[in-house]
Amino acid sequence: MSESVKNVLRVENATMQFGGVVAVDNLSLEVNQGEIVSLIGPNGAGKTTAFNVITGVYQPTNGCVWFDEKKIIENYPRGKMKKLYQGQNAGKYTETLSPSPDKITQLGMARTFQNIRLWKGQSVLDNVRIAMHCRRTSNLLTATFRLNAKEEEAQTKEALELLELLGLAHVKDELSTSLPYGQQRHLEIARALATHPKLLLLDEPAAGMNPQETDELTAFIGRIRQQFHLTVFLIEHHMDLVMDISDRIYVLDFGKLIAAGTPDVIQNDQKVIDAYLGVSEDA
Amino acid sequence: MKKQNNLKTLLVTLVTIAVFAVLSVGAEAVAGNVDGMSMLVPVLKKTAVYSLIAVSMNLLNGFTGLFSLGHAGFMLVGAYTYAILSIPVAKRAGVYQYYDGGVVQFSIPETFGNLMGESVGTVIGMLLTLVISGLIAAFLAWLIGLPVLRLKSDYLAIATLGFAEIIRTFIQYEGFAPLTNGSNTLRQYASFKSLYAYVIVAGLCIAVIVLIVNSTYGRAFKAIRDDEIAAEAMGINLAKHKMMSFIISSFFAGFGGGLMAMYMASVQAKSFTVSMTYEILLIVVIGGIGSITGSIIGTFLFVGCSEWWLRFLDESANNIGGLKLLAPGFRMVVFSIFVMIIVLFFRRGIMGTHELPDVFRFLRKKIKGKGAAK
Numbered sequence: 247m248s249e250s251v252k253n254v255l256r257v258e259n260a261t262m263q264f265g266g267v268v269a270v271d272n273l274s275l276e277v278n279q280g281e282i283v284s285l286i287g288p289n290g291a292g293k294t295t296a297f298n299v300i301t302g303v304y305q306p307t308n309g310c311v312w313f314d315e316k317k318i319i320e321n322y323p324r325g326k327m328k329k330l331y332q333g334q335n336a337g338k339y340t341e342t343l344s345p346s347p348d349k350i351t352q353l354g355m356a357r358t359f360q361n362i363r364l365w366k367g368q369s370v371l372d373n374v375r376i377a378m379h380c381r382r383t384s385n386l387l388t389a390t391f392r393l394n395a396k397e398e399e400a401q402t403k404e405a406l407e408l409l410e411l412l413g414l415a416h417v418k419d420e421l422s423t424s425l426p427y428g429q430q431r432h433l434e435i436a437r438a439l440a441t442h443p444k445l446l447l448l449d450e451p452a453a454g455m456n457p458q459e460t461d462e463l464t465a466f467i468g469r470i471r472q473q474f475h476l477t478v479f480l481i482e483h484h485m486d487l488v489m490d491i492s493d494r495i496y497v498l499d500f501g502k503l504i505a506a507g508t509p510d511v512i513q514n515d516q517k518v519i520d521a522y523l524g525v526s527e528d529a
Numbered sequence: 530m531k532k533q534n535n536l537k538t539l540l541v542t543l544v545t546i547a548v549f550a551v552l553s554v555g556a557e558a559v560a561g562n563v564d565g566m567s568m569l570v571p572v573l574k575k576t577a578v579y580s581l582i583a584v585s586m587n588l589l590n591g592f593t594g595l596f597s598l599g600h601a602g603f604m605l606v607g608a609y610t611y612a613i614l615s616i617p618v619a620k621r622a623g624v625y626q627y628y629d630g631g632v633v634q635f636s637i638p639e640t641f642g643n644l645m646g647e648s649v650g651t652v653i654g655m656l657l658t659l660v661i662s663g664l665i666a667a668f669l670a671w672l673i674g675l676p677v678l679r680l681k682s683d684y685l686a687i688a689t690l691g692f693a694e695i696i697r698t699f700i701q702y703e704g705f706a707p708l709t710n711g712s713n714t715l716r717q718y719a720s721f722k723s724l725y726a727y728v729i730v731a732g733l734c735i736a737v738i739v740l741i742v743n744s745t746y747g748r749a750f751k752a753i754r755d756d757e758i759a760a761e762a763m764g765i766n767l768a769k770h771k772m773m774s775f776i777i778s779s780f781f782a783g784f785g786g787g788l789m790a791m792y793m794a795s796v797q798a799k800s801f802t803v804s805m806t807y808e809i810l811l812i813v814v815i816g817g818i819g820s821i822t823g824s825i826i827g828t829f830l831f832v833g834c835s836e837w838w839l840r841f842l843d844e845s846a847n848n849i850g851g852l853k854l855l856a857p858g859f860r861m862v863v864f865s866i867f868v869m870i871i872v873l874f875f876r877r878g879i880m881g882t883h884e885l886p887d888v889f890r891f892l893r894k895k896i897k898g899k900g901a902a903k
Binding site for chain 2: 376
């Protein structure tokens with residue numbers, strides 16, 4: 247790898263323990279500028295928990311997360327967890343850094359959700375415009391008395407362009423929940439893009455899609471990466487999509503990283519095959 | 530393009546308020562000259578005041594999704610602030626008869642009246658006092674909000690309910706009596722006489738709330754209501770925005786409380802109980818949670834029913850035959866039935882989350898559609 251490759255996201259020894267359950271165990275991974283990286287694993291492997299740690303929804307029990315060469319999250323087992331902690335690297339980290347999810351989004355990391363979380367009562371256009379709220383320069387007073395008309399106009403224009411690009415322009419005034427499922431997924435991505443992210447985290451973007459829709463989504467993710475100079479980190483169960491699109495893949499099983507590498511390597515990894523298919527008793 | 534839109538909105542708002550002001554002058558004339566209409570003016574006054582308070586509650590409960598029941602507390606603070614700051618100095622000895630005329634020995638409307646002339650100065654002073662009432666309620670909201678806004682749904686409701694009761698008890702406390710007159714009434718303060726003053730002031734405040742709701746901040750509030758987790762993930766600072774909504778709502782509750790003090794001509798902490806919050810909540814629910822015009826319509830219906838149209842049910846003289854059905858309090862039975870009917874048939878309130886202009890637009894489209902079909 248050349249020197250110019252830059253980490254966008256680096257997770258270091260992250261452990262997430264709920265009570266006595268270790269959901270994510272000593273997870274370390276890297277996502278480089280411009281890559282599409284996938285995180286796969288059987289159900290309950292801790293993929294979404296890992297996402298929630300990275301985006302600040304959960305505070306990790308131990309470990310740290312770097313974004314754009316800056317440490318954004320760090321924690322070590324404290325208080326009640328001090329005794330309960332079952333993971334590794336206890337004592338390696340000594341600081342506590344836990345910004346709320348909105349701070350992390352403002353740094354340039356946007357996500358979508360496994361179970362679609364659009365704002366139900368709002369129109370498609372407003373869903374995108376609300377996501378732009380975090381980039382506002384107006385305060386309550388200027389916004390109330392419409393002294394920010396220029397910004398509003400620019401944001402509306404940008405939102406319309408974004409919708410146009412994602413093929414949602416014709417439904418911009420519809421309620422977000424009245425859209426068909428596939429379009430709701432697209433709208434979630436549009437909303438994430440509206441925050442101007444550097445890194446896009448997609449949590450099962452193809453869940454519930456048929457093969458044809460999945461193919462379209464694959465092409466779509468490639469296209470937006472080009473257009474917005476994005477780095478993409480995704481969780482997915484559709485192996486066609488994952489193998490097709492990913493530069494690198496991480497495999498998680500019972501919270502532990504069991505394999506990492508290019509799609510070819512992963513496809514032939516015995517541990518991965520075992521994790522997905524199960525190990526036979528007499529092997 | 531956008532600028533023109535804004536100008537248009539401003540013009541529409543001002544014209545609407547002006548129309549209501551003219552109508553209210555008309556209503557006063559009608560009430561004075563037509564038999565049986567004597568209740569019209571008080572009902573409309575109360576409607577104006579309660580509308581503002583209901584809309585401010587709707588901003589918090591309906592648009593931000595924070596189920597707070599502390600409104601009566603903030604209204605009480607507003608009403609007391611207004612009353613304390615605007616009793617003319619000469620009348621203080623009479624009002625605070627047990628406390629040597631109280632500790633506050635000035636009156637803002639009177640001071641301004643002396644400075645800028647009786648009529649203009651007094652009005653400016655009164656408006657200023659109303660704003661101060663709002664600000665003090667807002668400050669209190671900030672203090673209460675720091676711990677309370679971390680709570681969710683029912684817990685938030687219980688906590689705010691408790692705070693409202695604490696405020697009421699504090700105001701009735703003997704130790705503060707030189708300031709608040711204890712559990713005695715405050716009266717003889719300056720107040721608006723004519724209906725149109727109430728309509729204009731309440732109308733302008735509601736207009737400001739409408740502007741907030743339709744701004745980028747209003748959209749953020751609605752996002753928090755619809756899905757908090759998604760809102761936070763999209764970069765909206767929950768704590769800050771919830772606090773903002775709570776403070777704005779309380780400001781207007783305090784402001785409305787001041788107006789209410791004017792309307793009632795005397796205030797006493799005893800009347801700002803939880804049931805007052807429930808009255809306003811009922812208005813908001815009947816009108817439609819998340820609809821400003823709904824709140825205003827709901828207020829008119831509620832005030833009209835409870836003060837005027839159903840009064841005849843309370844008079845036992847109206848009883849027909851041997852049935853002793855009509856007796857004091859019977860109107861509340863009928864009123865409750867109305868409320869149940871509304872809740873059964875309009876599950877989301879009269880207006881739902883729609884506004885009146887939306888409805889007109891929809892009807893116009895429908896009529897046009899029919900015309901085209903022919």
